[in-house]
Amino acid sequence: MARGDSGPKVDRRKFLTGVAVAGAAGTVAPQVADATPAASAAAARLPSALPPTARTIAAETGTPDVPPYAGHGRPGSDFMVDVIKTLDIKYLPCNPASSFRGIHESLIDYGGNKMPELLTCTHEESAVGMAHGYFKVAGKPLMSLVHGTVGLQHASMAIYNAFCDRAAVIVMGGTDLDAAYRPPGVPTVHSAQDINGMVRDYTKWDDTPVSAQHFALSFVRAYKIATTPPYAPVMLALDAGIQQEPVNSHGQKLYIPKYVKGTPPQGEMGAVREAARLLVNAERPVIVADRAINTTPGIKLLVELAELLQAPVVRQRGRLNFPTTHYLSRGAPAIRQADVILGLELTDYWATVNGFVDNNEHGVGINESHIKPGTKLISLGTNDLMTKSNYQEFQRFQPVDVQMAGDVEATLPSLIEAVKSALTSDRKAAIERKIDANKKAWQKARENTRQLAAIAWDASPISTARLTMEIYAQIKDLDWSMAVESGNTSNWSRRLLPMDKHYHWTGSSGGYGVGWGLPAAIGAALANRDEGRFTVNIQGDGDFMYAPGVLWTAARHKIPLLTVMHNNRGYHQEVMHVQRMANFRNRVAYLGNDMAPLGTSIQNPDIEYHKMAESMGWWAKGPIKDPAQLAPAIKEAVAVVKSGQPALLNVWTQPR
Amino acid sequence: MKRHIVRIALTAVVAGALSSFGYGPAFAAGDAAKGKLQFVKHGCWQCHGFRGQGSVATSGGKVLAPDPLPWEAFSAFVRGTNRAMPPFSEKILPDSDLQDIHAYLESVPKTADYKSIPLLSQ
Numbered sequence: 001m002a003r004g005d006s007g008p009k010v011d012r013r014k015f016l017t018g019v020a021v022a023g024a025a026g027t028v029a030p031q032v033a034d035a036t037p038a039a040s041a042a043a044a045r046l047p048s049a050l051p052p053t054a055r056t057i058a059a060e061t062g063t064p065d066v067p068p069y070a071g072h073g074r075p076g077s078d079f080m081v082d083v084i085k086t087l088d089i090k091y092l093p094c095n096p097a098s099s100f101r102g103i104h105e106s107l108i109d110y111g112g113n114k115m116p117e118l119l120t121c122t123h124e125e126s127a128v129g130m131a132h133g134y135f136k137v138a139g140k141p142l143m144s145l146v147h148g149t150v151g152l153q154h155a156s157m158a159i160y161n162a163f164c165d166r167a168a169v170i171v172m173g174g175t176d177l178d179a180a181y182r183p184p185g186v187p188t189v190h191s192a193q194d195i196n197g198m199v200r201d202y203t204k205w206d207d208t209p210v211s212a213q214h215f216a217l218s219f220v221r222a223y224k225i226a227t228t229p230p231y232a233p234v235m236l237a238l239d240a241g242i243q244q245e246p247v248n249s250h251g252q253k254l255y256i257p258k259y260v261k262g263t264p265p266q267g268e269m270g271a272v273r274e275a276a277r278l279l280v281n282a283e284r285p286v287i288v289a290d291r292a293i294n295t296t297p298g299i300k301l302l303v304e305l306a307e308l309l310q311a312p313v314v315r316q317r318g319r320l321n322f323p324t325t326h327y328l329s330r331g332a333p334a335i336r337q338a339d340v341i342l343g344l345e346l347t348d349y350w351a352t353v354n355g356f357v358d359n360n361e362h363g364v365g366i367n368e369s370h371i372k373p374g375t376k377l378i379s380l381g382t383n384d385l386m387t388k389s390n391y392q393e394f395q396r397f398q399p400v401d402v403q404m405a406g407d408v409e410a411t412l413p414s415l416i417e418a419v420k421s422a423l424t425s426d427r428k429a430a431i432e433r434k435i436d437a438n439k440k441a442w443q444k445a446r447e448n449t450r451q452l453a454a455i456a457w458d459a460s461p462i463s464t465a466r467l468t469m470e471i472y473a474q475i476k477d478l479d480w481s482m483a484v485e486s487g488n489t490s491n492w493s494r495r496l497l498p499m500d501k502h503y504h505w506t507g508s509s510g511g512y513g514v515g516w517g518l519p520a521a522i523g524a525a526l527a528n529r530d531e532g533r534f535t536v537n538i539q540g541d542g543d544f545m546y547a548p549g550v551l552w553t554a555a556r557h558k559i560p561l562l563t564v565m566h567n568n569r570g571y572h573q574e575v576m577h578v579q580r581m582a583n584f585r586n587r588v589a590y591l592g593n594d595m596a597p598l599g600t601s602i603q604n605p606d607i608e609y610h611k612m613a614e615s616m617g618w619w620a621k622g623p624i625k626d627p628a629q630l631a632p633a634i635k636e637a638v639a640v641v642k643s644g645q646p647a648l649l650n651v652w653t654q655p656r
Numbered sequence: 657m658k659r660h661i662v663r664i665a666l667t668a669v670v671a672g673a674l675s676s677f678g679y680g681p682a683f684a685a686g687d688a689a690k691g692k693l694q695f696v697k698h699g700c701w702q703c704h705g706f707r708g709q710g711s712v713a714t715s716g717g718k719v720l721a722p723d724p725l726p727w728e729a730f731s732a733f734v735r736g737t738n739r740a741m742p743p744f745s746e747k748i749l750p751d752s753d754l755q756d757i758h759a760y761l762e763s764v765p766k767t768a769d770y771k772s773i774p775l776l777s778q
Contacts, residue, residue: 357739357740358740359738359739359740359742447770450770450776450777451767451769451770452717452719453770453776454767454768454769454770454773454776455707455709455710455719455722455767456705456706456707456709456767457767457768457773459705459706459707459709461706463705463707463709466775469775469776470775472775473775488711488713488714490711490712490713490714491712491713495712496776572702575699575702576702576703576714579699579702579742580742582748583742583743583744583748584742586745586747586748587748588748589699591697595696595701596699596702597699654705654706654707654709655701655702655703655705655706655711655714656703656705656711656713656714
């Protein structure tokens with residue numbers, strides 16, 4: 001903050017030596033911790049729930065025993081880069097801005113543009129959307145830099161999506177706090193007393209460091225908070241003064257705190273046992289999972305639980321959660337038959353067990369229960385651990401019978417063990433008798449789904465079922481990821497394709513903020529690129545047009561992605577909303593020269609998405625309206641993507 | 657919900673009765689080619705797709721075509737629905753247009769068995 005106090009100069013060699021020592025020695029007196037009586041006693045008793053060891057207590061609360069950071073006199077932003085490099089942050093998508101010019105220069109010149117590597121973006125919404133998509137595949141956060149006021153305003157919708165989706169993203173916003181010394185004009189207009197206030201309602205934590213040491217403490221804390229369930233975005237304001245001024249430690253030790261990964265919260269064992277008792281004794285238990293499972297091992301845990309109970313699993317839109325190929329996979333109607341429902345990290349428990357029919361012009365509609373009276377409801381998730389008041393993403397209140405605040409993947413092992421313990425031989429036999437019927441029901445549902453997919457198979461515009469299967473035919477032998485679907489394709493990919501890994505389908509945006517699909521797909525493709533996977537997204541046209549400049553980012557940084565346009569030439573949800581209002585009011589919806597009510601179509605002229613993509617360095621082809629032309633075009637595009645380049649096919653599709 | 661189903665059923669019965677008294681053929685004698693255009697003009701395609709194939713996202717998975725409801729039940733539902741689909745009064749969708757739409761849906765060819773489609777039979 002305070003300018004002009006540059007302090008003594010320190011030569012670069014000593015500075016770098018200090019960094020290396022700080023990085024290697026970033027630990028907290030473990031030898032002292034191990035010797036404490038408390039640790040020995042805890043080890044001897046071995047209770048089921050262990051108290052924190054002295055080592056853990058020391059790690060979390062002690063003063064790090066590290067040598068002073070010999071950075072005095074160096075730019076503050078160089079020290080920031082050293083801090084950032086101690087954490088596992090591989091990329092930094094951002095749009096450049098004057099308010100973070102100090103750290104920008106340090107990242108590429110002092111930091112060597114590695115860990116993190118800067119990715120040039122043309123819009124802040126794209127940058128944060130990429131970080132969101134990356135997290136869904138990699139399970140690790142990226143950070144983004146945004147211009148304090150206007151850049152954060154651009155980024156805010158993407159931050160909200162990540163918050164609603166429980167995705168970890170680290171956002172740093174440049175600002176210049178010192179009103180007496182900051183440049184007049186634009187830099188002042190682009191500064192604020194509290195830029196974080198803009199996104200505080202939908203970030204998990206934020207801070208405004210006012211010194212280099214403060215930055216180190218807050219950045220490591222921010223990383224830890226973002227990556228401990230419930231995952232969520234965090235925000236740090238980045239003052240121009242502490243970036244550009246020489247490090248001033250005020251005569252104190254300057255150090256980089258050690259990052260210790262936080263453990264995820266687990267459901268309380270009493271509640272876990274009660275949940276197990278209800279599930280084991282249920283005749284028709286059903287599991288419903290939303291943004292619950294972030295990893296492929298987590299999917300296997302849920303399979304184990306479902307098979308133990310012979311409980312159908314309903315997959316909502318947050319994550320894949322459960323294999324589409326498993327015989328216990330079911331659609332939402334299964335919920336109506338349940339006598340016990342286990343809801344896993346449900347975004348909206350109320351709407352899981354109730355329905356709303358939007359059937360009149362006043363918008364009140366019909367509320368109706370979808371479950372039988374007496375159905376027991378169990379909830380496991382982290383919603384209660386992160387409550388905010390303003391934005392209503394917490395949805396309508398739904399009372400439940402057993403409420404467990406905890407991370408799903410962390411709690412599933414305990415729940416599985418509790419279920420095994422509660423299973424008597426009679427119950428086990430009764431449950432196992434359901435296996436054949438469940439397998440037959442799944443096979444029948446599978447055949448029905450395929451017959452539905454056959455309807456309009458040869459239609460033009462192309463049916464979304466045909467589109468899905470034509471894509472799959474060309475990628476099925478690869479390690480593939482249908483990372484993101486924007487625009488609604490009637491869930492065909494999850495209904496038709498064999499998916500059993502978390503990256504096969506990563507789920508929705510969370511906040512349904514439109515414009516998320518394309519950047520999130522590119523972020524997912526970035527994560528998949530590093531694992532050698534092939535990424536495809538089915539891309540809505542309306543979503544595409546919010547910030548299409550992210551196409552250039554993918555080409556510039558050689559991020560291979562196959563984007564297949566779901567070009568239904570409209571904001572289709574709104575098409576139906578306006579038609580609905582016209583009907584309720586007994587009026588003919590005015591179309592102008594379009595197909596849909598005026599103001600909802602994207603036609604006249606039709607957008608040539610393939611030409612847009614070509615202009616930004618993508619291989620592209622279109623428009624494709626004849627389904628017979630799809631297979632050869634997709635085959636060609638797949639070859640391009642396998643060579644490391646992005647490719648786009650502009651396909652005219654049925655509305656949903 | 658139950659009351660609503662009863663109302664639609666009654667309407668269908670009445671329509672069926674009218675049909676049996678000789679009024680029926682005039683109601684259903686639509687023009688499929690015109691109906692294809694009316695299907696778009698009146699916005700049916702929005703939730704049901706251009707072929708009436710429907711969607712789990714917009715029509716509750718209901719399929720209009722091939723094999724649409726008989727005319728009486730079809731017209732009764734369109735006029736009287738009080739569920740997710742908004743009703744279309746005669747003022748905004750004249751009977752003649754609705755007849756054409758029904759004729760179009762009846763003209764949609766049967767769907768092939770999925771087992772005959774290589775991509776779906778895998």
